[in-house]
Amino acid sequence: MSIPMLELKQVSRQFGPLLALNQISLRVQPGERVALVGPSGAGKTTLLSLIGGALRPSSGEVWVLGENLSRLNARRQRRVQRQIGMVYQQHHLIGNLAAIHNVNAGHLGRWPLWKAVGSLVWPQEVETARQALAQVGLAEKLYARTERLSGGQQQRLALARVLVQNPALILADEPVASVDPARSHNLMQHLQRLTQQGKTLIVSLHDVDLALRYCDRVVGLRQGEIYFDQPSTEVSPGQLATLYALDRAA
Numbered sequence: 001m002s003i004p005m006l007e008l009k010q011v012s013r014q015f016g017p018l019l020a021l022n023q024i025s026l027r028v029q030p031g032e033r034v035a036l037v038g039p040s041g042a043g044k045t046t047l048l049s050l051i052g053g054a055l056r057p058s059s060g061e062v063w064v065l066g067e068n069l070s071r072l073n074a075r076r077q078r079r080v081q082r083q084i085g086m087v088y089q090q091h092h093l094i095g096n097l098a099a100i101h102n103v104n105a106g107h108l109g110r111w112p113l114w115k116a117v118g119s120l121v122w123p124q125e126v127e128t129a130r131q132a133l134a135q136v137g138l139a140e141k142l143y144a145r146t147e148r149l150s151g152g153q154q155q156r157l158a159l160a161r162v163l164v165q166n167p168a169l170i171l172a173d174e175p176v177a178s179v180d181p182a183r184s185h186n187l188m189q190h191l192q193r194l195t196q197q198g199k200t201l202i203v204s205l206h207d208v209d210l211a212l213r214y215c216d217r218v219v220g221l222r223q224g225e226i227y228f229d230q231p232s233t234e235v236s237p238g239q240l241a242t243l244y245a246l247d248r249a250a
């Protein structure tokens with residue numbers, strides 16, 4: 001069997017006295033499309049941050065691409081990091097730069113410093129950036145100032161940056177927040193297409209319908225624990241109602 005893209009081994013994370021994640025074990029194979037759903041505060045963002053390496057577990061182990069994230073030296077950590085692309089609620093774009101510079105930020109883990117700095121004056125790899133923007137329907141926005149793009153366009157720009165990075169694993173934290181329903185479907189279709197090209201997707205979603213429609217596996221989180229983990233075709237309305245209702249009762 002191939003090395004899992006991701007493996008969490010009894011991972012817990014505390015913030016002071018608060019146990020945000022409790023003994024989470026999860027294995028994700030390359031090419032899987034996994035949705036994290038659950039009520040606010042269930043631990044979805046914390047889980048994605050642990051996988052992305054932005055947070056360390058309080059106990060347990062996080063393995064990505066066969067490497068234990070806690071045991072890596074700086075060089076190997078960078079190598080794993082380059083294989084992880086992030087799409088956030090806030091797009092983390094630099095507003096006063098042209099779209100191309102934000103797209104080219106996807107190269108930063110690979111480009112030497114001189115090239116990254118030089119590209120701000122004389123944009124590098126323009127054709128790659130143009131193709132990535134074209135893939136998300138923004139071909140004509142290559143030199144548009146980022147802050148003049150609409151929220152939905154900025155979201156797609158953030159996705160173009162991930163396309164340029166070309167990671168093996170994409171982590172998306174509520175990527176369709178503050179986007180109208182048509183754009184939400186459009187963005188999810190883009191993400192779905194990426195996994196059809198062999199990438200792995202782990203996406204947190206408040207919209208359960210999107211999770212069921214675009215992901216093949218759904219992990220329900222509740223109060224820091226996995227409440228269910230199963231193919232989206234097998235998730236029942238009753239399970240979902242309980243996932244959210246239990247939290248309200250707690």
Ligand SMILES: Nc1ncnc2c1ncn2[C@@H]1O[C@H](COP(=O)(O)OP(=O)(O)OP(=O)(O)O)[C@@H](O)[C@H]1O
Nearest residue numbers: 015018019020038039040041042043044045046047
């Ligand atoms: N940096 C932090 N310091 C203290 N507590 C935190 C921190 N980050 C998260 N938490 C707490 O951990 C719990 C899980 O938060 P998390 O953001 O992971 O939930 P979530 O499922 O992503 O919620 P939402 O759907 O509202 O984004 C919450 O109780 C939250 O308040």
